[in-house]
Amino acid sequence: MLVKEFRQKSNLGIKGILILCQIEFKAFWKNKNILVSQIVQPIMYYMFLVMGIGSTIGMVSFGEIEVPYELYAMVGVMGLLITSQMTQTIYRTTIDKRWGLLPLKFLSGITPTYYILGMSTYPTIGFVFQSTIVYFLALISGFEIVFFNFILALVIAVISLLFWTSLGVLITVFINDYQKRDTIIAMLILPIGFSAPTFYLIDNVPLYINIVARLNPLTYQITAIRSVLFNEVQYNFLFISVVITIISIIISTIVLRRSKLVVKER
Numbered sequence: 386m387l388v389k390e391f392r393q394k395s396n397l398g399i400k401g402i403l404i405l406c407q408i409e410f411k412a413f414w415k416n417k418n419i420l421v422s423q424i425v426q427p428i429m430y431y432m433f434l435v436m437g438i439g440s441t442i443g444m445v446s447f448g449e450i451e452v453p454y455e456l457y458a459m460v461g462v463m464g465l466l467i468t469s470q471m472t473q474t475i476y477r478t479t480i481d482k483r484w485g486l487l488p489l490k491f492l493s494g495i496t497p498t499y500y501i502l503g504m505s506t507y508p509t510i511g512f513v514f515q516s517t518i519v520y521f522l523a524l525i526s527g528f529e530i531v532f533f534n535f536i537l538a539l540v541i542a543v544i545s546l547l548f549w550t551s552l553g554v555l556i557t558v559f560i561n562d563y564q565k566r567d568t569i570i571a572m573l574i575l576p577i578g579f580s581a582p583t584f585y586l587i588d589n590v591p592l593y594i595n596i597v598a599r600l601n602p603l604t605y606q607i608t609a610i611r612s613v614l615f616n617e618v619q620y621n622f623l624f625i626s627v628v629i630t631i632i633s634i635i636i637s638t639i640v641l642r643r644s645k646l647v648v649k650e651r
Contacts, residue, residue, distance in 0.1 A: 509550075534615075
């Protein structure tokens, strides 16, 4: 009862999320191995997938306009980077669970919502860093991208990232076994990334792929990002992307509020 009362009364407010953001920011820059992989991954995607496939396709249709396939696929790479960053949230939240930092943070006055947003700092920094690399690679390759449009697309992408990071927190809280969690993540990341229209045009694929793609949240997020980047804004996809992120954060917040403040990681 005392723990419950302390948990309800103690609240750091906005200071809580600032503390978490600072911790996660330091953790990102101190992890040299992760930093190297964050650099290599987008370069490999762009140089071998985007440029390799793009050299055989040329222009593709998006809405009412024609765009180079390389720019179309570039957003697809951003989509893959979004989903892959979910594993960083799972990794960081697992550390909190294993060493008892999760209940300590709650008891210190950090609310579940602020915890979710704070734990999104690590993957957000990584994603922005990787997307910027992809952006400059596209410019070096001779493609024109309006910088302001790229910034807007990046904002939509970060909002979409919050959907996946909150889902990552949810998975970590529900599953206490390392092997089970790793298995689920391995089974999720690849199908989610490649069943969405990351590298293909959704209107030009067989019906079964089209159906699966439309059930995939990443499809709506990628389309929203492309629509902003190419200045062909599709508000329905933007709306869906924002709404599912809000729903994901709300559900994760409710689960965290009801979770027991004990260490169960094994």
